Amino acid sequence: PTEQLLREGWAGVVNPADMPHVRASWVRSIETGQPFEAECRLLRRRDGAYRWHIVRALPLCDEAGQVIKWYGTNTDIDDLKRTEAERDQLIQKLSASNRELDQFAYVASHDLKSPLRGIANLAQWVAEEMPEGVDPTILSYLDLMRGRIARMNALIDGILSYSRAGRVWNRLEEVDTGALVAEVVKTVALPSEARVEVSPDLPRVVTDPVALRQVFTNLVENAVKHGRRRDVVVNVDVSGPHEVGEGLSPMYRFTVRDNGPGIDPAMHERLWGLFQVLQPRDEVEGSGVGLSVMKKLVEARGGKVGLESRPGEGATFWFTWPRTDEPSFEETVITPETLGASG
Structure with a gap:
């Protein structure tokens, strides 16, 4: 009877791709007398479109506890399924975008800091080669350069921190x-x-x-x-x-x-x-x-x-x-x- 119901009753409306798990759930309910529930796509006759439903059924038992009938409902959840799919796609895109942003921020900071390190080294070499008694103004320029380098380093670190803040846990x-x-x-x-x-x-x-x-x-x-x-x-x-x-x-x-x-x-x-x-x-x-x-x-x-x-x-x-x-x-x-x- 179970196979006949699935073959003659449901096969015409359930999407073939969903039949295996629907069949397994229905057989399990028939054998145990437990309520039946399955998500599947059902055919809408008027336009031939399949729409997602939750199919539920409860058993009606006689005095001996034997199942004599099943009463069920089909609830259309197609719009919910589409919304969930769109949400999942957006989450995937957001995650990919976040990874790209992290990669960009890291690479950008790495590439920007490389020339800064070179400038800092040059400033240090110039300071070491300065003769005694050099004009104090020149030394102040070197100090100013070091300060600008330190500020730029801090700015790059800050941008990297800002790009990750709230997203990296x-x-x-x-x-x-x-x-x-x-x-x-x-x-x-x-x-x-x-x-x-x-x-x-x-x-x-x-x-x-x-x-x-x-x-x-x-x-x-x-x-x-x-x-x-x-x-x-x-x-x-x-x-x-x-x-x-x-x-x-x-x-x-x-x-x-x-x-x-x-x-x-x-x-x-x-x-x-x-x-x-x-x-x-x-x-x-x-x-x-x-x-x-x-x-x-x-x-x-x-x-x-x-x-x-x-x-x-x-x-x-x-x-x-x-x-x-x-x-x-x-x-x-x-x-x-x-x-x-x-x-």
């Missing part, structure tokens, strides 16, 4: 943010009279430690650099966790506050843009990329960034970060080995 770990910030402070060049105050209440989170470290590094360095005073005080604090919506991890709100000159509110939005700086680069060294990278890293995790400041009142940069990180996808970190680059 590392392994998630439980992170003590207090210990992480303490490590960050050790790497920042602080003036002798400066200090960084870290709240003892900083929490533990499950996250990508590399990304969170970069966010704190950018903010602490920014506070020290633009504090414009040797006795700059930087305070790192937290509040939360705050619920943000169904299905989302609660967010902590971290703040990095300094006692610097403050920032005009008219400049707040501009600061988050790429290559934006408040002071001439000859006065304060910087690529103008750090805050943009930080913003991308935070927003990739559903967080937000903000700035509260007025002239003469210092600046408070804040960001929200999930208690538990949940990346929607992972990208492969591009390295010389994966690219086959050399030199």
Whole structure:
């Protein structure tokens, strides 16, 4: 009876390519009395087109528990299937585009840094060959050249970081943010009279430690650099966790506050843009990329960034970060080995 039903009842409407798994599912349900369900393409008589359906059937049993009838439904899911296929294609294209962007950024930075290294070496050789008593102006030109080389290197590194921010994820770990910030402070060049105050209440989170470290590094360095005073005080604090919506991890709100000159509110939005700086680069060294990278890293995790400041009142940069990180996808970190680059 089963084969007859499949042969005479379904063979005329089920796409031949789907018949094997439909047959297997139906036979299994007949033998076990379990509900039947299968996704397959069914023929639409009026135009001869096949459309995807979910076919479901439930058994009706007699008093002895024997199946006497099956009652079923066919639900058209063709539009959903097409949407899913389009989504999968877009995801594949996006992943390919991201890989190409990573490759381009890496190769571009590699190719741009090669001549910079040559220029730096030439500047060093010129300095070593300088006779004693040379005009101080010439030495100042060499120092200026070295500064420009260092700035260009930082700019290239910044562009590479920006291209990857929010797309390259590392392994998630439980992170003590207090210990992480303490490590960050050790790497920042602080003036002798400066200090960084870290709240003892900083929490533990499950996250990508590399990304969170970069966010704190950018903010602490920014506070020290633009504090414009040797006795700059930087305070790192937290509040939360705050619920943000169904299905989302609660967010902590971290703040990095300094006692610097403050920032005009008219400049707040501009600061988050790429290559934006408040002071001439000859006065304060910087690529103008750090805050943009930080913003991308935070927003990739559903967080937000903000700035509260007025002239003469210092600046408070804040960001929200999930208690538990949940990346929607992972990208492969591009390295010389994966690219086959050399030199």
